[in-house]
Amino acid sequence: MPALSSRTLSLLSASVATPGYDRGQVRVGIVHLGVGGFHRSHQAMYLDRLMERGEALDWGICGVGVLPGDRRMAQVMAAQDCLYTLLVTHPDGFLGARVIGSIVEYLLAPDDPEAVVERMTDPAIRIVSLTVTEGGYNVDAVTGAFDATDAAVRADLVPGAALRTSFGLVTEALVRRRERGIAPFTVMSCDNIPGNGDVARRSFAAFAALRDAELGEWVEREVPFPNSMVDRITPATTDVHRTELARRFGVEDGWPVICEPWTQWVLEDSFGSGRPPLEKVGVQVVGDVEPYELMKLRLLNGSHQAMGYLGTLAGYGFMHDVCQDPLFRRFLHGYMDQEATPTLAPVPGIDLDSYKADLIGRFSNPNMRDTLARLCAESSDRIPKFLLPVLRANLASGGDIRCTVAVLAGWARYAEGVGEDGRPIEVVDPLRDRLMAAARRQAGDPLAFVSDRELFGDLVDDARFAEAYVRTLDLVRSRGTRAALEEVLRTP
Secondary structure (H helix, E strand, O other), X not given: OOEOOHHHHHHOOOOEEOOOOOHXXXXXXXXXXXXXXXXXXXXXXXXXXHHHOOOOOOOEEEEEEOOHHHHHHHHHHHHOOOOXXXXXXXXXXXXXXXXXXXXXXXXXXXXXXXXXXXXXXXXXXXXXXEOOOHHXXXXXXXXXOEOOOOHHHHXXXXXXXXXXXXXXXXXXXXXXXXXXXXXXXXXXXXXXXOOHHHHHHHHHHHHHHHHOHHHHHHHHHXXXXXOEEEEOOOOOOOHHHHHHHHHHHOXXXXXXXXXXXXXXXXXXXXXXXXXXXXXXXXXXXXXXXXXXXXXXXXXXXXXXXXXXXXXXXXXXXXXXXXXXXXXXXXXXXXXXXHHHHHHOOOOOOOOHHHHHHHHHHHHOOOOOOOEHXXXXXXXXXXXXXXXXXXXXXXXXXXXXXXXXXXXXXXXXXXXXXXXXXXOEOOOOOOOHHHHHHHHHHOOOOOOOHHHOHHHHOOHHHOHHHHHHHHHHHHHHHHHOHHHHHHHHHHOO
């Protein structure tokens, strides 16, 4: 069985699609920070599609691992000449395989931050893109302010330091380009947060201002930060996926990527030094991303949160199992139709009823095997962005809040760290200790969990919310998730 590399591409089965373009002709035009599964199933895939058309060969990707934990990815990319297999799993069991070739270089910043900075300083680099997760922008969940006290940030501000953060690396590259008379690159966030380009602009300008106030103003004014909405369910790769790839296609791949057939990318057309013609391969290039972004964040990502905590408490482990349960389907429809949809403005070219039906179908795909643990991870970064805006909008308008409140009650119960069956729950969150400590107090103080003003702001002061939350939390804790949801859906 051939181990995937440039040398073995010709040996692969005809059932595996491989690059039809000459990768030796691909020149790097994009540096991407944070090469994980999503980047490889999404942005890199779109570039590969363009290259397959014989276009964008000057927009190859240099991947960068920013964290020490990215070492394994660096090793795999080196061994496989930056190639990897994208496995697209369909609800009917069909599995498509394509080797993606648009990433042609990979650098590990902890080993050589200077090499990363100089790569971004190269005039050929016109875009630096990011998938650094919701928490990677170092902003307060409630205020949106940049955390200037972060230890890694402070370390990167020391002159001559070995740079450790995306802020330090990108800013130093921008400084050098400015000194050398090279136009700034576009910083393109592909992370799943509202106004991701605006958030990135504020964060990078704030870091730059800590170096020099005038530099911060220059970054704010001169560096383009387009907003984007990205969507493709991409579960974490497991040994099951590696084994299935080897069994069905005869390919040995150290880090393949599994994803669903659906993919969407809506991108603001705001670039300083050009961009690939992504609209030719299905990207929606628009003037205003916000309507699409809010649709996705509040319907798809909000629904993920709705399934995750409550589904785990009910004993489920996978998203498709939750979504195929009639009670949870009713709950999801209640959340999407009665609470999320009323907070959305019209979305150009999108039928929201069809979009929501597609979501239920995507969630129900049994071949994705997307874990609830993935949906529940990093909750303190996700809930304030995906769910709380829906709740606040409905509190302000007098709209329905039952399902959203039930999700928060489920999160609070989940954070106790023990399921309804008595088994331990592993809470994965940067605020784990704080969340679990608050959850342990709620037996005596039912508002303890939502009294964290850094996460929830002044929600606890809203009498309507507090009453609904206390009632629902009591149902979840005393009668269990299923009984609580039945009551929530029954209550007018």
